[in-house]
Amino acid sequence: MAHGERPLVAVLMGSDSDHPTMRECETMLDELGIPFVTRITSAHRAPKKTTALAEALEAEGIQVFIVGAGLAAHLAGAVASVSTRPVIGVPMEGGSLRGLDALYSIVQMPSGVPVATVSIGKPGARNAAILAAEILALSRPELSGRLRAFKEALERSVEEKDRDLAAGAGADGGGTGRERTA
Ligand code: RP5
Numbered sequence: 141m142a143h144g145e146r147p148l149v150a151v152l153m154g155s156d157s158d159h160p161t162m163r164e165c166e167t168m169l170d171e172l173g174i175p176f177v178t179r180i181t182s183a184h185r186a187p188k189k190t191t192a193l194a195e196a197l198e199a200e201g202i203q204v205f206i207v208g209a210g211l212a213a214h215l216a217g218a219v220a221s222v223s224t225r226p227v228i229g230v231p232m233e234g235g236s237l238r239g240l241d242a243l244y245s246i247v248q249m250p251s252g253v254p255v256a257t258v259s260i261g262k263p264g265a266r267n268a269a270i271l272a273a274e275i276l277a278l279s280r281p282e283l284s285g286r287l288r289a290f291k292e293a294l295e296r297s298v299e300e301k302d303r304d305l306a307a308g309a310g311a312d313g314g315g316t317g318r319e320r321t322a
Contacts, residue, residue, distance in 0.1 A: 147177040149272050150202045152193075152219065154182045154209035158232050162208045164262045165230065168269035172286050174276065177202075183214040194219045204228065204272040207255075208265060211235050213242035216255045226256060226275055228268045233261035 149169060153162050162178070169176045177197070181190045194205070205225055207216035210232030220227040231242035239260035247257040256271065258264035270290070277283040 145175040146201055147175045148201070148203045148276055149174055149176040149269075150197045150205050151176055151178040152205060152207045152215060153178075153180055154213065154215045154232075156180060158208045158210060161232055161262055161265050162230070163265075165206055165208070165265040165269045168266045169272070172269065172273045172283070172290065174269070174273055174283070181215070183209070183218040184212070187218065190215065190218050191222050194222050198223050198225055204275050206230065206268045206272055208232055208268075209246070210239065210242045211245075213245040216246050216257075217249055217253065220249065220253050220255050226272075227254070228271055229255040229257045230264045230268050231257070231260045 151162055151165055151169070153159060159180075166176065166178060179193060179197075181193050183190055197205070203225060205216075205219050205223060205227045207219050207227060208230040209215040211234075213229070213231060216227055216229030229246035231239050231246050233239040235241060243257070243260055246255055249255050258267045258271065270287070273283060273287055277287055
Protein backbone atom coordinates (compact mmCIF):
# COMPACT_ATOMS: atom_id res chain seq x y z
CA MET A 141 0.00 0.00 0.00
CA ALA A 142 1.46 3.36 -0.90
CA HIS A 143 0.22 6.93 -1.12
CA GLY A 144 1.03 9.68 -3.58
CA GLU A 145 4.12 10.91 -1.79
CA ARG A 146 7.34 8.95 -1.40
CA PRO A 147 6.95 6.54 1.53
CA LEU A 148 8.84 7.42 4.71
CA VAL A 149 7.88 4.30 6.65
CA ALA A 150 8.00 0.65 5.58
CA VAL A 151 5.48 -1.60 7.30
CA LEU A 152 6.78 -5.15 6.96
CA MET A 153 5.12 -8.32 8.21
CA GLY A 154 5.92 -12.01 8.23
CA SER A 155 2.67 -13.26 6.76
CA ASP A 156 -0.70 -12.12 5.47
CA SER A 157 -2.08 -13.55 8.74
CA ASP A 158 -0.39 -10.59 10.49
CA HIS A 159 -2.25 -8.03 8.39
CA PRO A 160 -5.43 -7.72 10.52
CA THR A 161 -3.18 -6.56 13.38
CA MET A 162 -0.88 -4.42 11.26
CA ARG A 163 -3.87 -2.61 9.71
CA GLU A 164 -4.07 -0.76 13.02
CA CYS A 165 -0.59 0.54 12.29
CA GLU A 166 -1.53 1.53 8.74
CA THR A 167 -4.65 3.33 9.97
CA MET A 168 -2.65 5.33 12.52
CA LEU A 169 0.00 6.24 9.92
CA ASP A 170 -2.84 7.41 7.65
CA GLU A 171 -4.36 9.49 10.45
CA LEU A 172 -1.01 11.16 11.06
CA GLY A 173 -0.52 11.78 7.33
CA ILE A 174 2.61 9.69 6.98
CA PRO A 175 3.19 8.04 3.59
CA PHE A 176 4.11 4.38 3.90
CA VAL A 177 4.54 1.17 1.98
CA THR A 178 3.43 -2.26 3.23
CA ARG A 179 5.19 -5.50 2.25
CA ILE A 180 5.18 -9.16 3.31
CA THR A 181 8.45 -11.01 3.71
CA SER A 182 9.74 -13.65 6.11
CA ALA A 183 13.00 -14.07 8.01
CA HIS A 184 12.62 -17.84 7.95
CA ARG A 185 10.70 -18.61 4.78
CA ALA A 186 12.33 -15.97 2.55
CA PRO A 187 15.59 -14.82 4.17
CA LYS A 188 17.23 -13.66 0.92
CA LYS A 189 14.18 -11.64 -0.06
CA THR A 190 14.10 -10.07 3.42
CA THR A 191 17.68 -8.81 3.20
CA ALA A 192 17.28 -7.56 -0.37
CA LEU A 193 13.97 -5.84 0.43
CA ALA A 194 15.27 -4.07 3.55
CA GLU A 195 18.33 -2.83 1.64
CA ALA A 196 16.26 -1.71 -1.34
CA LEU A 197 13.72 0.13 0.84
CA GLU A 198 16.47 1.93 2.72
CA ALA A 199 18.09 2.92 -0.59
CA GLU A 200 14.71 4.26 -1.78
CA GLY A 201 14.53 6.60 1.22
CA ILE A 202 12.63 4.73 3.91
CA GLN A 203 13.35 6.44 7.26
CA VAL A 204 11.78 4.01 9.74
CA PHE A 205 10.90 0.32 9.55
CA ILE A 206 7.91 -1.07 11.45
CA VAL A 207 8.06 -4.84 11.49
CA GLY A 208 5.34 -7.19 12.73
CA ALA A 209 5.91 -10.91 13.17
CA GLY A 210 4.67 -13.77 15.30
CA LEU A 211 5.90 -17.01 16.87
CA ALA A 212 9.74 -17.26 16.71
CA ALA A 213 9.69 -13.73 15.35
CA HIS A 214 13.03 -12.87 13.79
CA LEU A 215 11.93 -10.52 11.01
CA ALA A 216 12.54 -7.26 12.87
CA GLY A 217 16.00 -8.43 13.92
CA ALA A 218 16.80 -9.54 10.39
CA VAL A 219 15.87 -6.08 9.08
CA ALA A 220 17.86 -4.36 11.84
CA SER A 221 20.88 -6.51 10.99
CA VAL A 222 21.19 -4.93 7.53
CA SER A 223 19.77 -1.43 8.05
CA THR A 224 20.96 1.69 9.86
CA ARG A 225 17.38 3.04 10.05
CA PRO A 226 15.39 2.70 13.29
CA VAL A 227 13.47 -0.58 13.44
CA ILE A 228 10.31 -0.90 15.55
CA GLY A 229 9.17 -4.45 16.24
CA VAL A 230 5.55 -5.46 16.82
CA PRO A 231 5.00 -8.89 18.41
CA MET A 232 1.89 -10.61 17.03
CA GLU A 233 -0.61 -12.04 19.48
CA GLY A 234 -1.38 -15.71 18.85
CA GLY A 235 0.00 -19.23 18.78
CA SER A 236 0.19 -21.47 21.83
CA LEU A 237 2.03 -18.78 23.81
CA ARG A 238 -0.34 -15.90 22.89
CA GLY A 239 2.48 -13.68 21.62
CA LEU A 240 4.94 -14.08 24.49
CA ASP A 241 7.23 -16.02 22.15
CA ALA A 242 7.17 -13.19 19.61
CA LEU A 243 7.69 -10.58 22.34
CA TYR A 244 10.79 -12.32 23.68
CA SER A 245 12.13 -13.00 20.18
CA ILE A 246 11.81 -9.34 19.20
CA VAL A 247 12.84 -7.62 22.43
CA GLN A 248 15.87 -9.76 23.28
CA MET A 249 18.21 -8.46 20.60
CA PRO A 250 21.95 -8.85 21.18
CA SER A 251 24.10 -5.80 21.85
CA GLY A 252 24.79 -3.79 18.70
CA VAL A 253 21.54 -4.51 16.85
CA PRO A 254 18.64 -2.64 18.49
CA VAL A 255 14.96 -3.17 17.79
CA ALA A 256 12.55 -0.83 19.61
CA THR A 257 9.88 -3.27 20.76
CA VAL A 258 6.29 -2.27 21.43
CA SER A 259 3.51 -4.20 23.15
CA ILE A 260 1.88 -7.36 21.80
CA GLY A 261 -0.88 -7.12 19.19
CA LYS A 262 -3.06 -4.22 18.08
CA PRO A 263 -2.08 -1.70 20.79
CA GLY A 264 1.55 -2.29 19.85
CA ALA A 265 0.78 -1.89 16.15
CA ARG A 266 -0.86 1.49 16.83
CA ASN A 267 1.96 2.58 19.13
CA ALA A 268 4.55 1.60 16.53
CA ALA A 269 3.00 4.10 14.12
CA ILE A 270 3.01 6.83 16.78
CA LEU A 271 6.61 6.09 17.71
CA ALA A 272 7.63 6.22 14.05
CA ALA A 273 5.83 9.57 13.78
CA GLU A 274 7.71 10.87 16.81
CA ILE A 275 11.03 9.87 15.24
CA LEU A 276 10.09 11.51 11.92
CA ALA A 277 8.79 14.63 13.72
CA LEU A 278 12.29 15.41 15.02
CA SER A 279 12.97 17.01 11.63
CA ARG A 280 9.38 17.73 10.53
CA PRO A 281 7.66 20.51 12.53
CA GLU A 282 4.29 20.00 10.78
CA LEU A 283 4.25 16.41 12.01
CA SER A 284 5.05 17.61 15.54
CA GLY A 285 1.89 19.72 15.36
CA ARG A 286 -0.20 16.72 14.30
CA LEU A 287 1.22 14.65 17.17
CA ARG A 288 0.41 17.45 19.62
CA ALA A 289 -3.19 17.54 18.30
CA PHE A 290 -3.37 13.74 18.65
CA LYS A 291 -2.27 13.93 22.30
CA GLU A 292 -4.82 16.66 23.02
CA ALA A 293 -7.59 14.54 21.46
CA LEU A 294 -6.46 11.60 23.62
CA GLU A 295 -6.75 13.77 26.72
CA ARG A 296 -10.20 15.00 25.68
CA SER A 297 -11.36 11.39 25.19
CA VAL A 298 -10.50 10.61 28.83
CA GLU A 299 -12.52 13.64 29.96
CA GLU A 300 -15.48 12.47 27.84
CA LYS A 301 -15.30 8.96 29.34
CA ASP A 302 -15.17 10.45 32.84
CA ARG A 303 -18.23 12.62 32.07
CA ASP A 304 -20.08 9.62 30.53
CA LEU A 305 -19.32 7.56 33.63
CA ALA A 306 -20.68 10.30 35.86
CA ALA A 307 -23.81 10.43 33.70
CA GLY A 308 -24.28 6.65 33.95
CA ALA A 309 -23.44 5.91 30.33
CA GLY A 310 -19.99 4.31 30.62
CA ALA A 311 -18.65 1.69 28.16
CA ASP A 312 -20.20 -1.17 30.19
CA GLY A 313 -23.58 0.50 29.86
CA GLY A 314 -24.28 0.06 33.54
CA GLY A 315 -22.38 2.89 35.13
CA THR A 316 -23.87 4.53 38.16
CA GLY A 317 -21.49 7.45 38.38
CA ARG A 318 -18.24 7.96 40.19
CA GLU A 319 -19.54 7.70 43.71
CA ARG A 320 -21.16 4.65 45.18
CA THR A 321 -22.41 4.20 48.68
CA ALA A 322 -23.06 0.90 50.44
C1 RP5 B 1 5.40 -15.65 11.42
O1 RP5 B 1 4.68 -16.81 11.54
C2 RP5 B 1 4.44 -14.64 10.84
O2 RP5 B 1 4.82 -13.34 11.20
C3 RP5 B 1 3.14 -15.04 11.45
O3 RP5 B 1 2.84 -14.27 12.61
C4 RP5 B 1 3.35 -16.49 11.87
C5 RP5 B 1 2.40 -17.46 11.22
O4 RP5 B 1 2.47 -17.32 9.82
P1 RP5 B 1 1.45 -18.10 8.87
O5 RP5 B 1 1.67 -19.57 9.14
O6 RP5 B 1 0.06 -17.65 9.27
O7 RP5 B 1 1.80 -17.69 7.47
O8 RP5 B 1 6.50 -15.82 10.60
